[in-house]
Each structure stands twice: as C-alpha cells, then as structure tokens.
Amino acid sequence: MKGMMVLSVSQGRQRGAAKTRIAGEQRWEEIVEAAAKIFSQKGYEATSLQDIANTVGILKGSMYYYFKNKEDLLFELVQRALAAHQPSLVEEPEVAAAPAPVRLRAFIRRWMALNRKQRLWRGVAESEFSRLRGKRLKEVIAERDKFSAFAKEIIEQGMRDGDFDSGVDPSVVTSTLFELMNTTPRWFKPSGRLSYVELADWYATFFIRGLGGSDELAAAASSESA
Known part of the structure; x- marks a missing residue:
C-alpha cells in the first residue's frame, strides 16, 4: 500500500509538471503570435514589450x-519564417531533371504557397529582419542566401541551355523575384481578382517571358510543373 501511495504521488507530480510545461508552451506561442x-x-521600432504583454x-x-x-x-519570428520555407528547396525528381522554365515555375509556386501559409510571419520577417544585430543578422542572411542561390542556379541553367x-x-x-514574392503578403487581398x-x-x-523565354516555353512550363 505504501509503495502504491509513493507511486501515486510520483505520477501526480509528473502530470503536474507536464501540465505546467504545456501551459508554458502555449503562453510562448501566444506571445510569439x-x-x-x-x-x-x-x-518593430514602435512596438514595446508592454504592447505585447497587454495583448497577451x-x-x-x-x-x-x-x-x-x-x-x-x-529573431524567433524570422527563424520560423526561414524554417517554414525550407520545403521550397526540395524538387520532385522529374522537376529537378526538367528545363529551367519548368523548374522556375515550380519553385515560384512552392514559395508562394508557403508564403500564403505564413503570411504574417513572412511579412514581418521580410520587412524587419535587418533590425537584428551581429551574429544573428549574419545567420539570417546566410539562410536567406541559400534560397537566392537556389533560384539563381535555375536561371543560370536556363541561360546555359538557351532557354533564357x-x-x-x-x-x-x-x-527582383524575391522582392516581388516576399512583399506580396503585405498587399494581397483574397477578395482580389486573382x-x-x-x-x-x-x-x-512574367519572369519566364522577361528572361527571354517564348510564350510556348511559358505555356509548356505551366502544364509540366502543374
């Protein structure tokens, strides 16, 4: 009986600790949101911690x-936005082996789809990340550069192959491409024409044609990357 009582007390403490941890995680998310x-x-500059505390x-x-x-x-918000866009770097095998116009369209579709899901974080991350300092800013820029390098490689492929x-x-x-895509969450309205x-x-x-791709290439890229 004594052993059972000790076990019961131990289980109660564990449940209490779990509830406290969950409550702490929920509060963390409330603050971040x-x-x-x-x-x-x-x-960012006009916001105070008091503003955030009052909201929570x-x-x-x-x-x-x-x-x-x-x-x-x-920094937490920017990291979340960057992590949320990591899937944009993953290509299906048939897309990875496709001509540059197909790869470019597929990449833009992936990026914009992720932008849509993370509109709030993405907008804040893009407009305010430069407020970070020192090591944090360097870390963020290094992560951003991975996305830029990926898109740039696709464009360079198109230039080598004669598609662009x-x-x-x-x-x-x-x-220019990222500036256009990343500012979209600031003005996009679901009630709009598109x-x-x-x-x-x-x-x-727009970009495929602007890079010198023909209407036929643009149309083919649309159907192949769908």
Missing part, C-alpha cells in the same frame, strides 16, 4: 521568463 501581429501593425494579457515582467528582449522575439537570354544578370533577376495560386502562375509567366 501577438508579437507578429503588433510588429506587422506598428512596426500578462504583466510585462512575466515576458522576461520567455524572452529577454524584443530582439529575441524578432544570356545577356541578363541572374543576380539582379533573383533579387487567387494566390493564380498570382504565383502570373509571376512565373
């Missing part, structure tokens, strides 16, 4: 249990 919304509305419904002092400062919150104009600057094109999927295809056609 609140920060994303307020950063999006007011901007906790004392400002309680915030320090989860984050040391406002930059910690921004060899006179374009792939770095400029890549920067859906997010249709907009992604419009972007792809």
Whole structure:
C-alpha cells in the first residue's frame, strides 16, 4: 500500500509538471503570435514589450521568463519564417531533371504557397529582419542566401541551355523575384481578382517571358510543373 501511495504521488507530480510545461508552451506561442501581429501593425521600432504583454494579457515582467528582449522575439519570428520555407528547396525528381522554365515555375509556386501559409510571419520577417544585430543578422542572411542561390542556379541553367537570354544578370533577376514574392503578403487581398495560386502562375509567366523565354516555353512550363 505504501509503495502504491509513493507511486501515486510520483505520477501526480509528473502530470503536474507536464501540465505546467504545456501551459508554458502555449503562453510562448501566444506571445510569439501577438508579437507578429503588433510588429506587422506598428512596426518593430514602435512596438514595446508592454504592447505585447497587454495583448497577451500578462504583466510585462512575466515576458522576461520567455524572452529577454524584443530582439529575441524578432529573431524567433524570422527563424520560423526561414524554417517554414525550407520545403521550397526540395524538387520532385522529374522537376529537378526538367528545363529551367519548368523548374522556375515550380519553385515560384512552392514559395508562394508557403508564403500564403505564413503570411504574417513572412511579412514581418521580410520587412524587419535587418533590425537584428551581429551574429544573428549574419545567420539570417546566410539562410536567406541559400534560397537566392537556389533560384539563381535555375536561371543560370536556363541561360546555359538557351532557354533564357544570356545577356541578363541572374543576380539582379533573383533579387527582383524575391522582392516581388516576399512583399506580396503585405498587399494581397483574397477578395482580389486573382487567387494566390493564380498570382504565383502570373509571376512565373512574367519572369519566364522577361528572361527571354517564348510564350510556348511559358505555356509548356505551366502544364509540366502543374
């Protein structure tokens, strides 16, 4: 009987610890979500920890249990946005072996689909990441460069294969592409003329033709990467 009582007390403590951990994780998520919304509305510089605490419904002092400062919150948001876009670097075997126009359209579709799911985090990450300092900023830039390098390689493939104009600057094109895609969450409205999927295809056609690809190439890329 005594052994059973000890076991019961132990189990009770474990359940209590589990509940505390879950509650802490939920609060963490509430703070992160609140920060994303307020950063999006007011901007990083104009947002205070008090603003975030008020939104969550906790004392400002309680915030320090989860984050040391406002930059910690921004870094968390940027990291989440970058991690959420990692699948954009994964190509199906048939797409990886396809001509550059097909690969480019497929990449734009993947990126825009992920943008749509993470509109809030993506918007904040893109507009405010430069507020980070030192090692954190370098880490974020290094991660961002992986995505740019992937898209740039596709464009360079198209130039080598004769699908794209060899006179374009792939770095400029890549920067322009990401600027266009990453600012979309700021202004896109679901009630607009184009859906997010249709907009992604419009972007792809725009860039394929702008790179010197023919209408036939653009149309073929659309059907093959669908």
